[in-house]
Amino acid sequence: MTAFEQAVITLKNNGYKTTGKRQKILELLYNQDKYMTAKEVQNSLKPLFPGISPDTIYRNLNTFVDLSVVEETELNGEKLFRFSCELHGHHHHHFICTECGKTIGLEDCPIDMFSSQLPGCQVTAHRFELFGLCETCSIAS
Ligand SMILES: [Zn+2]
Ligand SMILES: [Zn+2]
């Protein structure tokens, strides 16, 4: 089963019908494999759904985030969304290009480095992201 099929099943199990629009938004994020703004999602879907409203995009993206099939982050006050890597079944972090949204998976998780500084504590969640310019955008700038 692909991570995309898994995401569709997660939606179904939570009572969400995979309508045309919802499915296409998810499919887009799955195929792009990078962080996108709601605006970019809207623009990419325009040829398919010319009248799709930012509201519809946002509502669906938030649903996806709630169901953990999409990850979100924030950059300069703007939300970015990508298909969840956790569905690919392995925990990792990202380098995110601030120019094109390209994400590069990082093999190492830094959380173990901090456990010695937190005796007796239990870390239950963590975020770690690196932002910058990818190779292509570095050359272009
Ligand atoms: Zn990833
Ligand atoms: Zn880039």
Ligand SMILES: [Zn+2]
């Ligand atoms: Zn980690």
